[in-house]
Amino acid sequence: MALTGLEIFKLLPKTNCKKCGKPTCLAFAMALAQKRAKLEECPDVSDEAKEKLSAASAPPMRKVIFGTGDHQVQVGQETVCFRHEEKFHNPAVLGVTVSDKLDAEAMKKRIESINSLQFERIGIKIGVRTITIVNDSGSPELFAKAAEAVKEGSDLAIILVTDLPDAMAAAVTKVKDRIPLIGCATPKNAEAMAKIAAENKCPLIAKAESIEALSELTEKISGSGVEDIVLTIDGESVKDKLYNYSRIRVLSLKKGFRPLGYPTISFVTGSDDDQVALGVSCICKYSGIVIVDTIEPYALLPMLTAVMNIFTDPQKPVQVEPKIYSIGEPDENSPVMFTTNFSLTYYTVESDVEASRIPSYILVVDTEGTSVLTAYSGDKLNEKTVADAMKKYGIESMVKHRKLIIPGYVAVMSGKLEEATNWEIMVGPRECSMLPKYLKEVWN
Ligand code: SF4
Secondary structure, eight states, X not given: OOOOHHHHHHHSOOXXXXXXXXXXXHHHHHHHHTTSSOGGGOTTOOHHHHHHHHHHHSOSSOEEEESOGGGOEEEEOOOOSSGGGSOOOSOOEEEEEEETTSOHHHHHHHHHHHHTOEEEETTEEEEOOEEEEEOTTOOHHHHHHHHHHHHHHOOXXXXXXXXXXXXXXXXXXXXXXXXXXXXXEOTTTHHHHHHHXXXXXXOEEEEESSHHHHHHXXXXXXHTTOOOEEEEESSOOHHHHHHHHHHHHHHHHTSOOGGXXXXXXXXXXXXXXXXXXXXXXXXXXXXXXXXXXXXXXXXXXXXXXXXXXXXXXXXXXXXXXXXXXXXXXXXXXXXEEEEESBHHHHHHXXXXXXXXXXXXXXXXXXXXXXXXHHHHHTTSSSHHHHHHHHHHXXXXXTOSSOEEXXXXXXXXXXXXXXXXXXXXXXXXXXSGGGXXXXXXXXXX
């Protein structure tokens, strides 16, 4: 658990030598507690104090990484229970199962279907990020064969699931270069599973029937040298799962209870409709990884959307890249209009311009992700920022006219904008839903 400033102060040399740049040891202790200073900045701190302080400053929930390259995923390292307290750091990862009972053709098809579960929403790519091979057959040979087939057919991060250590040993050797997440270690097989995880340098899923059994299990696993652990609780109703995962989050973050300081994984089954409801619930409270059976895009999309919404930094609006966007195939006579880089604003404008069927240029001005009126009232959208963006992205060389359509809500800036750009300013509609009519009637 994090130490208070006074607790840290007791461990410092108390010489007030100022070498750390602070006037006193107490000031340094306070800065350290608020994470505004680093322990290394005090050159005289004892080894014993260093050990105590670094243990106390370790994150309350461990970060666990698996997969490789562009498909590497990381979960955990959360620091708060509620997003408004700060933000959530690592978005929940969604995965889909492949049974090792499938024949070669069916398996190939399923892997292809899982690979294709990628979507775009407000300009951001979202999709399934792991593929989970389940040892339904109980056969080490079939499990290993399925692992090979998945490795060949997909670049997604791999999770291997079996309670049988011999099956895990057979499969993990086929995919260990992809650093799979493996599981599940249970109170019965923990020793053997931890050995496989340690030998192959893979993170390990720990599964037990209660929080108490789970904390005993993680201590056993970490005692055998495996530090990267993901937690799951076996056989629960939705209500119990949400209750227990919330308790795990509170005990690890608020109470600093290390045996539960790991991310969690949920395995979701049932009808496609049930999986949507349960999957979204698990994403809300507090599964770092959610594994489903369904490959129906309609079932996956609500879960991916929930991840996107919950893991958005509340202090940082979703933004698009500031630049000139071409809608259709505009030419030197096409209209030019501007908007801000707040994603929601941009995509609303974009779809209305598309609806007009008039090829156009949209200049997106960097307003730190704020909407038109917010940016204008915060002075992030003014004649200078617009003129600078026009120059920076070279709109002058793309059209031969000198007319700029501005949002009706900021008609007030038209005079100054005309002076700053030497362009004719045309005041567009206040609501962008009126843009198709405006472009057809006024522009044309
Ligand atoms: S360098 Fe260390 S001993 Fe000196 S004032 Fe800072 S905290 Fe105190």
